[in-house]
Amino acid sequence: MDVRQLRYFVSIVDYGSLGKAAEKLFIAQPSLSQQMARLEEELGVPLLLRSNHGVTPTSAGDAMYRHARLVLRQMEQLKQEVTKGVGAESGTVAVGLPTTMASVLAVPLFDRIQETYPGIRLQFFESMSGYLNELLANGRLDLGILFRESDTPGITALPVLDEALYLMGEPGGEVSARSTTCKLSKLSGVRLVAPGVSNGLRLLLERTFLRENLDLNIVADIDSLPTMIAIAHSGKACTILPASAVAQWDTARLPKMRRITEPTIERPASICWPNGSPIHAATFAVRQTMIKLISEQVALDLWKGVTLRDVARISG
Structure with missing residues (x-):
């Protein structure tokens, strides 16, 4: 699991669609699907429910989303504090x-x-x-x-x-x-x-x-x-x-x-x-x-x- 996969996963949940997330992330949809498959395989649980109406997180995916979003926010804050000072x-x-x-x-x-x-x-x-x-x-x-x-x-x-x-x-x-x-x-x-x-x-x-x-x-x-x-x-x-x-x-x-x-x-x-x-x-x-x-x-x-x-x- 790496930061890139977390960012991909959060984007998919936010947009409710692999296609829309791939477009916003500027990557090919098959590559995005492969990244998510690897993440689910590593964790051993399904994270996303795929249907004709889009993509929604499973209960495990909901937990993953909360933690992933927090990790990404903390990294964003870390970068900001290092480059521009605490509290920026x-x-x-x-x-x-x-x-x-x-x-x-x-x-x-x-x-x-x-x-x-x-x-x-x-x-x-x-x-x-x-x-x-x-x-x-x-x-x-x-x-x-x-x-x-x-x-x-x-x-x-x-x-x-x-x-x-x-x-x-x-x-x-x-x-x-x-x-x-x-x-x-x-x-x-x-x-x-x-x-x-x-x-x-x-x-x-x-x-x-x-x-x-x-x-x-x-x-x-x-x-x-x-x-x-x-x-x-x-x-x-x-x-x-x-x-x-x-x-x-x-x-x-x-x-x-x-x-x-x-x-x-x-x-x-x-x-x-x-x-x-x-x-x-x-x-x-x-x-x-x-x-x-x-x-x-x-x-x-x-x-x-x-x-x-x-x-x-x-x-x-």
Whole structure:
């Protein structure tokens, strides 16, 4: 086993494909396959499951990935400290952002890191929070934003904000077309589209409507943010989302937004990281930059419906 094989293996898992990994690594796919076969033979266990849909790691491969990524990061850090001094920030940092927050944070984070830490290479993953949780637990992300406020096995959470939810679309009935708020009770039976049943936002809506003894009338499960917003804009159904979900959208394509009240619906958000490995200088720098950016976005009123936690207020 050598460093080259570890780098090859990590790339295959990251891209989910031998072909894509070979292309990115600038080597022939047969050569890459041979390297992986030798690695599996040496270890005596299969590391990758190959199918028509791509390549996924086995349980042994998941363990291999976590350790290989840590070894590669430590070597990267070693080189940086020897050539540029202890604490220098450089290397790749993988960051996972929920789809609703990516439009608010991704580009500003990229710009700030490029400006402040040119030695850091960001790797963005944008997805639903449940999948980001899985990537964090498997060591494929260094940092991620999850909708929770406490630690879970293998993951440390730093609460940074609470985000209010908004009704998007026209519910009709007793809700005035000119109102900027909407009582939750007015949404009983209103046609809604929402993410699928495993999504954290969907679970929050189900718990809230059940607690308030209201009829949650979800007419379609849609795991696509643009599609939910487009349907709300069309008037055929409403949806419930945070304001960050539409922060970068053209106002002409936006549905009417009303903050939900009596009671409000809020969800906590935390910056999270795997706690099974040390935090490197580059990861720490990106984490602190994320906290500061969140505070700045709220202060500039670019991110509505957000209440900052103490760590974000102090950093700002």
